[in-house]
């Protein structure tokens with residue numbers, strides 16, 4: 001036992017019986033998140049069922065000075081929900097109720113453990129949906145989405161998680177409860193935007209207990225086109241052409257040859273054969289408008305040197321196009337025992353340059369890299385393949401990942417578009433921010449978390465987050481339940 | 486005014502207050518204890534990349550300059566900042582969070598701000614966010630600064646996301662027998678596929694029931710007649726609308742809304758974010774002399790004869806109001822349940838109270 005007996009007793013009192021776990025075998029499933037290369041042993045895992053229990057746990061941790069990490073479904077790709085050594089994991093999956101839906105106001109109030117997709121499922125009967133759509137949406141929680149400001153394929157037009165959160169009730173790391181925002185689409189509307197500050201704070205500012213989200217009407221029509229190119233560069237230029245045409249697509253996605261090969265093998269995509277790059281563009285909105293915009297879009301695409309252009313015939317065909325795209329990463333995962341997904345962003349116009357540099361680096365390191373990315377917002381997802389059983393390959397893969405991130409920053413971009421900094425990219429923060437910028441962030445954190453117990457060692461390049469390394473796919477990916485985007 | 490001069494002023498003064506275009510005088514009016522910093526001297530577009538949908542400008546740049554620059558590329562500022570013609574600056578607009586009717590379509594300032602530079606209370610120049618349209622690195626200080634009223638730092642540079650501008654707009658004017666009927670109309674519209682750029686309404690006379698609504702559609706020239714026709718038929722069938730007609734000079738109308746012409750220059754002007762469910766309770770408040778509702782009833786701009794009484798009403802409704810114009814010792818009316826958390830950030834950014842308290 002790492003902590004005094006009384007500490008565990010207090011946790012037991014709040015979460016009795018099997019809701020406080022301390023035995024080695026019970027803790028094992030919580031040792032990593034989806035950045036499976038890292039793992040740490042916590043002192044305990046607690047499974048609260050109410051807001052009050054969460055608050056009580058935080059207070060106990062604060063009094064004892066024991067660090068804690070909130071955990072949703074553990075699908076973080078950057079080590080964000082990996083435990084703190086000898087800390088407490090607060091698993092929020094049992095706070096999974098949709099508390100209220102107001103279809104006329106287009107709002108819903110949910111608990112943090114609610115699965116992203118469940119909101120859209122619940123409000124579909126009203127003709128509404130919840131827009132942010134990470135490809136892990138059938139499994140990840142709103143709490144995790146908030147911590148990471150998660151995105152998806154439709155960010156350019158609809159924004160990320162932060163743009164869809166109207167109000168929050170949170171418990172700060174010292175147990176104080178704060179509520180901010182409103183049911184108005186303005187959210188805070190008056191005063192500094194605390195919602196903006198909290199969303200994306202990666203668990204460093206405490207735990208979201210209750211969340212008001214904004215809902216949108218389901219678009220009347222989706223129109224999807226797919227174009228195959230013999231060079232990656234042409235696909236990238238096509239994205240620029242679409243942007244220059246003044247259209248605002250909901251999604252613009254590119255897959256490269258390696259990703260295509262894997263996707264084809266795994267899910268029989270039916271994509272045109274032999275492509276070096278494939279572009280998917282989707283428009284959505286009012287039927288009358290979309291029909292006309294789509295004609296224009298197809299016109300633009302046809303002028304970009306694609307050797308095959310396919311228009312989705314119906315909903316089933318559209319589903320098939322997206323299935324190949326959304327399943328691409330786990331398919332690549334089947335070709336390689338281990339892989340790291342990076343998440344850097346570059347200005348759209350620099351996509352071609354970034355991809356060329358990634359390819360060169362991949363050759364230099366002798367490690368394969370597949371690319372599947374949100375071209376519309378310049379968000380790359382290079383997937384670095386390696387074999388963790390070969391001595392030194394993980395370290396090589398990490399070095400390559402670092403080079404890719406440095407490239408993104410050099411080209412005017414950023415470290416992460418949607419997966420968060422976590423433990424994984426923390427040490428690269430000084431590449432992006434100056435000392436003063438980081439000091440300011442540190443000061444804010446110290447004011448909100450005076451004892452430094454909320455997910456320490458993540459996001460900011462201070463402090464240590466010791467971790468063991470291992471290899472393999474996320475168990476949920478092995479089971480084919482989720483895929484990396 | 487250079488950034489270095491701003492830094493120096495902050496270091497050497499007991500207290501400072503940033504002054505932009507003075508379009509929201511309540512927020513920049515002289516305070517005896519504070520040295521004014523004239524932001525209108527820190528101007529200029531730093532970088533505009535139409536292909537990236539991003540624009541970066543110094544904080545004192547007039548909105549008009551920005552709007553004209555992006556319009557030249559058939560782009561626009563979707564959060565529809567207020568007081569464009571009156572000379573508002575981008576820094577002041579971010580600090581006050583004054584988005585207009587157009588925010589209904591894609592969201593407000595918080596949804597379009599990507600990066601900032603600001604000088605904190607110790608005189609440090611700090612960067613937050615970046616210049617790309619998607620970014621999850623670091624705390625989201627750009628969003629935090631939206632609505633921060635210059636009380637946490639002086640913005641010196643802002644990067645915004647812009648969008649392609651609809652080729653053409655059309656606007657319907659719809660009358661209802663009461664505010665309730667109009668509100669029910671917006672509720673009925675909530676799950677409909679109509680993509681509206683703005684949906685505003687207000688009672689024609691403060692002491693009457695009749696309410697006028699304006700719905701703006703933007704899009705392709707060829708598709709608009711069909712869309713307008715369909716919306717008109719739908720409104721006739723599914724709402725208590727009494728008359729529906731198209732506005733001839735629709736741009737002029739929305740320009741007037743942008744300058745709050747409906748307020749007739751009233752001395753006190755207050756912005757109140759409000760949930761549609763609470764709108765009628767707010768509307769009944771008798772210290773309000775005129776009210777204009779935007780974003781389908783998710784926001785109100787009101788004139789009031791007594792700000793103190795208005796503040797009490799807002800406290801009762803658990804709402805906040807921001808005084809844009811008028812004399813008040815509090816910029817923010819109503820109960821600030823969130824102030825504790827905001828103050829923690831204040832301590833981090835402004836330990837020596839160089840900026841006013843919020």
Ligand SMILES: Cc1cc2nc3c(=O)[nH]c(=O)nc-3n(C[C@H](O)[C@H](O)[C@H](O)COP(=O)(O)OP(=O)(O)OC[C@H]3O[C@@H](n4cnc5c(N)ncnc54)[C@H](O)[C@@H]3O)c2cc1C
Pocket residue numbers: 033034069070071072073074075076077080081092112133134135136139140141142143144145146147148149150151152153202203206207208209418419455474477482483484485
């Ligand atoms: C196959 C796969 C595909 C993915 N695709 C995408 C994608 O397309 N887009 C994208 O953005 N991400 C994607 N991700 C990343 C991941 O799914 C998201 O980051 C997601 O938001 C994490 O949710 P979670 O419930 O699993 O959170 P966890 O991993 O459990 O936790 C993530 C972080 O949230 C914190 N946290 C959890 N709950 C709370 C709370 N209530 N309050 C405060 N902090 C909390 C944790 O402390 C941790 O820091 C993918 C991951 C996988 C494995």
